Structures are given as C-alpha cells and as structure tokens.
Amino acid sequence: MTAQNPVGDDLAFLTALRHDLHAHPELGFEEERTSRIVASILEEAGIPVHRGFGGTGIVGVLQVGNGTRRIGLRADMDALAMPELPDRAYKSKIPGKMHACGHDGHTVMLLGAARALAANRNFSGTVYFIFQPAEEGRGGAKKMVEDGLFGRFPCDAVYGLHNMPGLETNEMAVVEGPQLASSDSWRVVFKGVGTHGAKPHLGRDPITAAGSFLAAIQSIVGRVVDPLQPAVVSACALQAGDPNALNVIPDLVHIGGTARAYASHVRDQLEEEIGRLAQGTAKMFGIETTYEFIRRIPPVVNNPDATRRALKAARRVFGKKIRTVFPPSTAGDDFAFFAAEAPGCYVWLGNGPAVDGALHHNTSYDFNDNAIASGVAFWTTLVEQELSEAGD
Numbered sequence: 001m002t003a004q005n006p007v008g009d010d011l012a013f014l015t016a017l018r019h020d021l022h023a024h025p026e027l028g029f030e031e032e033r034t035s036r037i038v039a040s041i042l043e044e045a046g047i048p049v050h051r052g053f054g055g056t057g058i059v060g061v062l063q064v065g066n067g068t069r070r071i072g073l074r075a076d077m078d079a080l081a082m083p084e085l086p087d088r089a090y091k092s093k094i095p096g097k098m099h100a101c102g103h104d105g106h107t108v109m110l111l112g113a114a115r116a117l118a119a120n121r122n123f124s125g126t127v128y129f130i131f132q133p134a135e136e137g138r139g140g141a142k143k144m145v146e147d148g149l150f151g152r153f154p155c156d157a158v159y160g161l162h163n164m165p166g167l168e169t170n171e172m173a174v175v176e177g178p179q180l181a182s183s184d185s186w187r188v189v190f191k192g193v194g195t196h197g198a199k200p201h202l203g204r205d206p207i208t209a210a211g212s213f214l215a216a217i218q219s220i221v222g223r224v225v226d227p228l229q230p231a232v233v234s235a236c237a238l239q240a241g242d243p244n245a246l247n248v249i250p251d252l253v254h255i256g257g258t259a260r261a262y263a264s265h266v267r268d269q270l271e272e273e274i275g276r277l278a279q280g281t282a283k284m285f286g287i288e289t290t291y292e293f294i295r296r297i298p299p300v301v302n303n304p305d306a307t308r309r310a311l312k313a314a315r316r317v318f319g320k321k322i323r324t325v326f327p328p329s330t331a332g333d334d335f336a337f338f339a340a341e342a343p344g345c346y347v348w349l350g351n352g353p354a355v356d357g358a359l360h361h362n363t364s365y366d367f368n369d370n371a372i373a374s375g376v377a378f379w380t381t382l383v384e385q386e387l388s389e390a391g392d
Helices: 010-023 032-044 103-120 140-146 206-216 218-223 264-285 304-318 335-339 369-386
Strands: 049-053 057-064 070-076 125-132 157-164 177-180 183-191 231-240 252-261 288-297 300-302 344-350
Touching: 010 032, 010 103, 010 369, 032 049, 032 057, 032 103, 032 125, 057 103, 057 140, 070 103, 070 335, 070 369, 103 125, 103 157, 103 369, 125 140, 140 335, 157 304, 157 335, 157 369, 183 206, 183 264, 206 218, 206 231, 206 252, 206 264, 218 231, 218 264, 231 264, 252 264, 264 288, 300 304, 300 335, 300 344, 304 344, 304 369, 335 344, 344 369
Parallel strands: 070 125, 070 157, 157 344
Antiparallel strands: 049 057, 057 125, 177 300, 183 252, 183 288, 231 252
16 A cells, blocks of 8 residues: 555445445434444454544544654544435435535545554554544534543644545645634524504514614624624524514514634624624614524634644645645634644545535535545555654
C-alpha cells in the first residue's frame, strides 16, 4: 500500500460497506446498527474499541511504538430526516431517512484508514478514530465532550474531513482560519390583543408588528455588523392566526430563525441586535414580546499549526490538486466542539460534480465512491506524517 493508493483490494469492500450504510440510514443518537458495524470492523483489525461516548459514539485506539504524540480523526455517522428520491441500487430502505450529506462515506473512509494503519503500523504514537453520532443539529460532538472524550483520550491535535461537491475527487481544500459559521437559533413571540379584523382599533395587532420586525432584522447585517465580517440572520418560521378565520386578528405571532457568524464578537452582536429589535418593535406597537437566542454550534476555525500539518499530508497525496484558498461555508458543523479541546483542522475533500445540482441536504445527493481512496490516502498519510519516528 502506498500513500496514493492505501486501499488496494480493500476498495471493493469499502465501497460495498458504503452502499450498505447508505441503504440503512440512522438519525442522530439512533446509530445503533452503524455503531455495531464500526466497532466490529475496528475490532477485526485489532483496534481496541470504546463505546458509549455520546450514546452511540465509538472511539478506536491504535497505539504503535513509543511516540508520545496523540491525534484524533473524526468521522460523523448520522443521516438526515428526509426522503431519498433516485432509484439507486442501494437506495435508503428507511422511509423518510437518507444519507444526504455523505456521512456514510466519511465513516467508510475513516474505517479504511484504520484498517490500513493497523495493518502497516508505519508510525509511532497514538491515533484515536472518533466516530461521532448526531452531527446534524442534535449535538453529538458536544455530548461526546461532556461524556469525557478528551479527558479519556487527550489529543495534541484533532482533524475533521467533509466531502465537497464541486471539487474533484482527487482534490482537497486545506485552509487556515474560518471554515464554517456558528449555527444558532432564535425565537421571538409577539403577544398582542386579538380582535375582529374589521375593528383593529379595539385590539393590538401582533401581525403588523411582526411585519415591521421582519423587515428590520435585515438591517442588522447591512447596518450594524462590520461589512468586512460575514454574517447571516434569516427568519425561517412564521406562525400566526388561522387560515380558516380570515376576519380575526390573532393574539400571538411566533417567529423563528437562524443566525450565522465566523467571529465570536459578531455572534454576540447578532444575539443582542435581534433581541433589541424585538423589544423595540413590541414597544413601538404597544404589545409584549419574548425572545430566546439558542447557542447551538460555535464556528469552525482552523488552527494554524494543525492546518500546516494537514496541508503537508494533503500535498503528498494530492500533489498540485490542493486549494489553500477556498470560501468558508455558512453551514455549521459541531466539530467546533472538538476543535475547542485541541488544535483542530477541518478539510474539504472533493465529491466530484454536483449531479443534477444535488448538493448536501438534497433528496438526490449521493456520496461519490471515487472519493473513498482519496480520503483513505489522506487520513493514512496524515497519521504517518504526524506520528513519524522523526517527529515534526
């Protein structure tokens, strides 16, 4: 096995495994079958397995030689609650659930690397194979940390990998600094006084207030946040009144949405400003309001040293097919909780063209099997370089 082709005859096995996982998707904290398969494959490779971190999370530990450096490699395992439309041979067998973000591929690539590293043992140190549940908004990384992941398995660095449609399968982006935005939720309730739609002067209309608020929140990014600092505030849910009672002004309007930022002080600004506008709007219209800002996932920001190490491995595997400039995503990933515990780097592996426009979280999306060998090669090379006898 070489760094460029570490899988060899293993590729057929890994591809079949990926198809099996794709056909049996499991949502966050429900990855019982997936976890059993992961644990079994690790144990067959002679890698000790630790279960129960974050409920269904798995950690495989491979220690070779006398090296003292310890690194963590993370793959997420969960699927999404959405239907799969194309009739593939390995289409999801579970109605309303599908691997629409490629976590089936992430799991398989890390398993392939674990098998290759356990067979070759061409390094000196300790690598932790972290198979994380519930990345898709259910808090799996945070739960693993709370369960003592880094107390039990302290890391000198931790790495994450995600597929990226649009990049070629033999191409990787490794970039220092912000990679993914914070992902927070907010809720506003306007409480007025309901009345007959023909007699609005007898009540306090929360719907008109909500309209004013929804127009005003777009001024946060345009007029409050530094224009050199990216940010997003989106209202994504609105509930008021009854469509069968079109002559009734309701008492309540519920609004909810998301807020995204790459810098912690901008994240603080968004929380403060959404609340300020909600309170101000309520006061202007003479109604009441409640406001909640739910901090879910911090931004993913690549550490300079960890990025340098990842880039060194990527250049060995991909040669000139490396991007060191690549736009960050406004999506979120709770890998941020791991990167808060150890220097972290999150890299993008090409998934090939977006077939028929099917990007992540699309009902037609599929992980590209041609990326499996590239992902295994990167993980394997990273470990062998990071944990080399000579050190770095």
